[in-house]
Amino acid sequence: MDAPYIGRLLNILDYALSSLRRKLLKNFGVFTVFSVVIFLFSSFQLTSRALTEIARQTLTTAPDITVQQMSAGRQSSIPLAAKEQLAAIFGIKKIDARIWGYYFDESNGANYTVIGMDTMPDHAPGSPWPGLSEGRLPTAGETGKAVISAEMRRQLQLGERKFFSLFRPDLSLASFETVGIFSKDSDLVTADLILMTMGDARNLFAIPDGLATDLLVQVGNPLEIDTITGKIRDKLAGVRVITRAQIQKTYEVVFSWRSGLGTICLLTALVSFVILAWDKASGLSQSELREVGILKILGWQTGDIMLLRFFESATVALFAFLTGWLLAWVHVGYFAGALFRPIFLGWSVLRPDLAMVPPLVFSDVLLVFSISVLPYLCATAVPAWRAAVVRADSVL
């Protein structure tokens, strides 16, 4: 490109900037509203990006295969006899039964997830299991020992006390001693967990002997998971078999579909903003018409004036975009999406300590850009033309 061409562009840009400054209040209003719209869009996008990423990375070690009994479309307890039936399948390394369920605490409205396991995780003797910040895990034969999270200790208002009680279905009390506290680092997966032995969980939920909530199947060769899944389905009637891949797939989609719904809500904001921008750009005052007339007399072409208007709106849009995006990053990265947290926490009483560090992904930037900046620029196209074709002799 030759120098005069660039120089002309620069001059028009200068004029556009100074004209923006002259109409500072109006343009600042558009800029602010636009930044807010972009901020909301990109916060949503970054939140779902960060959560999806956390889930994808954390759940790589989820159980190979989970087998659940279904009855009337709902999950019900699975007979332990199923374990023996499955043991014959070649390729299965290990089958664990476990009892888990939800406990609703009426005193504070919290929902706890109670997990009862027979085989407690292995760890090096002498040193505690790394998932704990203090205490130890209950050992196999013990009764009335539990591990809870720090957040739950706060909710139960335990303080330094060790003992707490939960109601059995018949409203008798089951008493537990806290022998350990989950580490804060694993809050994202353990914030509402009560870990106890399987016998305790059976006792608490009054689940008869010979039944469990689900079976966890470990497979020797990960490539065989799908084959083994099919075999399990053949052997057991009415079971639901969930593989690790399915769990991970769930978390790929789970934050995107409804965030699309959120995007639709945000679209309403965008549409009203575009209408605002159109309105602001097309309402030409007498002085603006005069300005265009003078420019035309000075030798500006229609194309130059359209370029001038384009520079104006592009400047506003670019600054608004960058500001909105950076604010969203601060919002999600440093305040853990404080504005959206009430939505996805919902009415839960226990709140995990959630840190989101959204990555910078080009496609996110492009997505937000094309959903916000491009419609805005389009909305200003027609007003720009209308302002540019004003005839000098009709306004002066």
Add this chain to the structure above:
Amino acid sequence: MTAIRPAFWALLAFGSLLLLGGMLFTNIAERRSAQTQLISHGQRVVADLALSDLALTSEARYTRHPAITDAVVVGMDHPGGLDHFPSTLFFAPVR
């Protein structure tokens, strides 16, 4: 030209915003590398306790355990019962 062009100021402002973005980016990148430790910790816990879900919200079982409980279905709790939890706005129905 003696006066400083407005384009220069605009460029300066834009550049400083970009710079700010760059600083944010480096800081976020540092925190991301710190987070990988947290993630590996989480992986260990998930593996040992055979967990399947993130404890983001504990209000409804289908948002506490979207991967292994029933899908979000209108009327699943009792006939005519609506899906009324706020968090379901953020969680998709699971297929």
Add this chain to the structure above:
Amino acid sequence: MLLNSWAIALLVSAAAAFFLLGGAIRTAIRVLFSWAPEQDTAVQIALENETWLAALLVRYGMVLQLASLLLLVLAADSFSHILIGAMCATGAFVANDYGMPALIFKLFGVFFYGFWLVLHRLDIRSEFLPLTRIKFAYLLLLGPLLCADITLLVLYLINLKPDIITSCCGVVFAAGGAEDGNLLGPLPTPFVMLLFYSTAAALVLLALFLQRSNRTADPMGGMPVANFFFGTICLFFFILSLVVITVVISPYIYALPSHRCPFDFLRVEYYCVGYPIYLTLMLATFAGISCAATSFLQKLPGLAIPVCRFRQNCLRVFLLLLPVFLALVSWFPINYVVKGGE
């Protein structure tokens, strides 16, 4: 999957393009009915003003189209996480019958909008505005193109179901597999590469020849045969390049002989090398074809000099970008051969 945020972004830009082009087509119809450059009536002056608007709208439309082409590719890449069996954008595109046509329509749409802008630029260079009727007749043709594009896009998105199992690039582009495979199946790779490079060499020679003849010859006289050849070969080379990139070059980029995918190397893992490759290819093709196509306009009143200058610029761009593209594309196999393969 209309409620995915990518789908929404695509639909928003489709809607915006629809409105922009709709406005331009309104102008086009009025121009075709009552364009009378010799008169000086208020209607004519209003129409002349409106041609500016149409040009602006199409220019925005083209930018939108470019953006949505990129969006579509990236969207497919993100859909591939959701779809069962899809590991990259190819899988998402072949997940139903409308994906590939939607992509092709978008790709060629960008070219057609670009040609309109070329016509417009040349038109306003001449004081007689000799191309106005032609360019607006052409603009009317863009309408159906955009409608087809949007229809395909919507059909693609509606029919995209997360629970349908699709295949991936490894299957689709495997030798002897789907269309590209069949295209290349019987032809050995050395032959194809020879064809590729000799076409490129022929293009460069032709471009140099045209450049020289443009400079020396009478500006009124185009060389229809040479230009026609040049344009056709350009188009052929474009399609050939897409095939060659997919089938021959991409495995070298991934350093994986079985990985044939025209989309994956847009990802950060491969240093986004796809963007410069496709950008130079598209720009070079565009410059080449518009150079060839405009040669037929040189005889129109007042256009000889502008067209001549425009074509020289096109050829310059073409001769600059084609070698860059070739260098980019050849780098990976050559690097592989020289280093003896890692």
